[in-house]
Amino acid sequence: MAATQLDPAVLGRWLDEHDAPGDGELPVLEQLSGGSQNTLYLIHRGGHRMVLRMPGARADAARIDGLLREIRLVRALRGTDVPHAELIAANDAGDLLGMPFYVMQAIDGWSPMDGGWEAPFDDDLTARRGLAFELVEGAAKLGRVDWRAQRLDGFGRPDGFHERQVDRWLAFLDSYKVRDLPGIDDAADWLRRNRPAHYRPGIMHGDYQFANVMFAHGAPARLAAIVDWEMTTVGDPLLDLAWCLLGYDGENPREDGFYLDMKGMPTRSELLERYEKVSGLSTENIDYYLVLANWKLGIVLEKTYAAGVRSGKVDPKIQGAFGAMVPQLIATAAGLAGSLK
Known part of the structure; x- marks a missing residue:
């Protein structure tokens, strides 16, 4: 599923309904690589960055159920001291984009899997x-x-x-x-x-x-x-x-x-x-x-x-x-x- 198949206007209205950052702005979607189990999109909206996570177009029932479990888990982590990308909103029913999905905060950080230790941890x-x-x-x-x-x-x-x-x-x-x-x-x-x-x-x-x-x-x-x-x-x-x-x-x-x-x-x-x-x-x-x-x-x-x-x-x-x-x-x-x- 290409990012262009997600209607930015439809997603934008949904984000407004859920008080997401960037009120009233049309979201710009960028599909991210690296999601082996799910499809990831970076959402740019009014100077804010969010990530949308949803099963791929050919996902089976187990994969969809897995994403619903993730939604339940990140809801449960809200307000705890566990470092995580906080949930902004979720569509459990899957009636908006054809699949359940959720939108979370984008993390400004780095992963050790993207080339090893980032400076200064590479030599310090x-x-x-x-x-x-x-x-x-x-x-x-x-x-x-x-x-x-x-x-x-x-x-x-x-x-x-x-x-x-x-x-x-x-x-x-x-x-x-x-x-x-x-x-x-x-x-x-x-x-x-x-x-x-x-x-x-x-x-x-x-x-x-x-x-x-x-x-x-x-x-x-x-x-x-x-x-x-x-x-x-x-x-x-x-x-x-x-x-x-x-x-x-x-x-x-x-x-x-x-x-x-x-x-x-x-x-x-x-x-x-x-x-x-x-x-x-x-x-x-x-x-x-x-x-x-x-x-x-x-x-x-x-x-x-x-x-x-x-x-x-x-x-x-x-x-x-x-x-x-x-x-x-x-x-x-x-x-x-x-x-x-």
């Missing part, structure tokens, strides 16, 4: 430390939100969350499996035997890492927004913390990085301390969550690798990276599990 390692603390604080703030007070009952199924994880993700993997992944069953067996007896449910992003946040420009580090809420649910927020620590070998960041240069980052203990202070949650069982995070991410990324293998339309860069990264993630999960027996 002291400043770079702050990025990791901000990342962890964002997870802590999200996890401590009172989700019931924010009307998110039924948004997830926190009861039995850990009991479902292994079988759910193994079934997911079986639906597209194209190769053996050594260690997958060893880690799965360990996870079954070592599930937390108790946990405090909270909002979890589900894919919480540097790839899915934006930072404000310049030092000191400041988390501007958590983005890409496709996998969010009410579950165990400590899994988001484990996602933050995937670039670590034990106490220290990996010397060869993960997908970013991790030199200068805080130790794992420093990050755990910051998370506990902000969230009020204990991290004493972090090893379980690290096994689960490595194992689960490997399964999620394997779907992209498998799609390339099955279609024959192989992107050498993606296939090469995921071809090696997925077995390494699974091996890390199995190795950590084995060391904890």
Whole structure:
């Protein structure tokens, strides 16, 4: 769907009805790249910038339902201290543009996925430390939100969350499996035997890492927004913390990085301390969550690798990276599990 197919006059009237910035101005639409699951448009209106997010023209019912969940989530975050692009207005019914959509504030910030660390974080390692603390604080703030007070009952199924994880993700993997992944069953067996007896449910992003946040420009580090809420649910927020620590070998960041240069980052203990202070949650069982995070991410990324293998339309860069990264993630999960027996 091209941006020109969205009628600016129709959208402008709708924005006026919802007291959006730029009252009375005709919006100018610019389609943005990078939205793999949804279509994104930058709206210029009376000197203001907003972003419209909607499913693509060929979206199936699951994708549309996913966007409706996102709308519910960003509504719930309004007024909290969680850094996010605040909701301006939403059309849940999809009767205006043919699909449900929502409009949010545009974030003036940068993503580490757009070329790595922005200056001064590219060479100032002291400043770079702050990025990791901000990342962890964002997870802590999200996890401590009172989700019931924010009307998110039924948004997830926190009861039995850990009991479902292994079988759910193994079934997911079986639906597209194209190769053996050594260690997958060893880690799965360990996870079954070592599930937390108790946990405090909270909002979890589900894919919480540097790839899915934006930072404000310049030092000191400041988390501007958590983005890409496709996998969010009410579950165990400590899994988001484990996602933050995937670039670590034990106490220290990996010397060869993960997908970013991790030199200068805080130790794992420093990050755990910051998370506990902000969230009020204990991290004493972090090893379980690290096994689960490595194992689960490997399964999620394997779907992209498998799609390339099955279609024959192989992107050498993606296939090469995921071809090696997925077995390494699974091996890390199995190795950590084995060391904890």
